[in-house]
Amino acid sequence: MTSENSETPPSSASPLDxxxxxxxxxxxxLSPQLKQAAGYVMEHPLNIAFQSIRKTAEAAHVTPSTLVRLAKRLDFKSYETFREVFQSAVQTPPVELSGRASRLRHQASQPDDPLFVDVGDAAFDNIGRLFTADNQARxxxxxQQLLAARNIAVVGFRDTFACAYHFAYVGRIAMPNINLIRGLEGGLLTELDRFDENDTVVVFGFEPYCAETVKALEVTRANGVKAIVVTDTMRxxxxxxxxxSFNLANATPHFFPSILSAITLIEAILAECVAFGPDAMVENVTRxxxxxRHIGAYVEID
Structure with a gap:
């Protein structure tokens, strides 16, 4: 065991990193049991943050004492101080999220609306699958790729237009070089033709894949534009x-693929851009x- 300071990672990396x-x-x-626990921890940070140690141990197919040993192997005094790092990283109050989950579970015992519960379960699962170590690195x-780009094009049509619009609207507040591609009145090729190898395109598309989105990506690839793709499978x-490439879970009892994990990913990427971007980005948000407020776009409440 080392001193308390060992629980604080170096400033060059986030605590979860x-x-x-x-x-x-x-x-x-590591021993086989600790390897089993470590693998689960790296792949399911959201569960570590919000599940009890008993439920986490059951899901990881280890004992609670194994999780405690893993935390102490990393020089944490207890499993709770270890778990606090995950709770801080996902930035969501654990009581609130677990409270929602508990209410959904209670609703499941009621005979009148199981579909509501199924939608909630799918939503929690989709979000949980997003928060992995691999996706954190991506x-x-x-x-970094967006911050290095001269211009950024954002593409998403039909069901994923909401994703593209959200990325462009929110992102442009801090990064004026973001451009939403609309492809109206047959102008898709004209809108995309000005982007080249100095630029990046962010593309959203889930099955059923929109022909216009595929065409837009083909055009930008031909011009050497770097691509960040948000989709549902390597296929x-x-x-x-x-x-x-981000391959997101989007299962839902609803009749169309869920965009919940894509919207959450957008928030994570844009937050990362502001965190590591130049001071001018914060100034852009302030302005x-x-x-x-000056033009009365917001309604003030007392």
Whole structure:
């Protein structure tokens, strides 16, 4: 055991990054049970944050004492101090999220509306699958690529237009070089033709894949534009050739694929951009808010 300061990772990495790096480094030397626990921790950070140690142990197929030993192997005084790192990283109050889950479970015992519960279960599962160590690294890489781009095009049609619009509207507040591609009145090729190897395109597309989205990606690839693709499987026609690809869970009892995990991913990427971008980005956000309030775009409440 080391001092309390060992529980605080170096400033060059986030606390959760540090835990994942230390787990990866120690993994070859761990016992089989600790390896089982470490693998689960790295792949299910949301569960670590919000589940009890008993439920986490059951899901990981280990004993609670194994999780305690893993936390102490990383120099944490207890499992609770270990879990607090995950709770802080996902930035969601654990009582609120677990409270919602409990209410959904209670609703499941009622005979009148099981579909409501199924939608909730699918939503929680989709979000949980997003918060993995691999996706955390991809988010960091995507932010760096966006920050290095001269211009950013955002593409998503039909069901994923909501994703593209949200990315462009919110992102443009801090990054004025973001451009939403609309493809109206047959102008798709004209809108995309000005982007080249100095630029990045962010593309959203889930099955059933929109023909216009596939065409837009083909055009930008031909011009050397770097691609960040948000899709649902490596079999997606959008995946080949992408510099960074996110394969998101989007299952739902609803009749169309869920965009919940995509919207959450957008928030993570844009937050990362502001965190690691130049000071001018914060200034852009400040000016935007001041301008909106000055023109009366927001309703003030007492």
């Amino acid at each position: 540090s835990i994942n790096q230390r787990l990866a480094a120690a993994y070859p030397t 988010v960091r890489d995507a932010a 997606s026609p959008l995946a080949p050739g992408a510099q960074i 935007f808010e001041q301008r909106m």
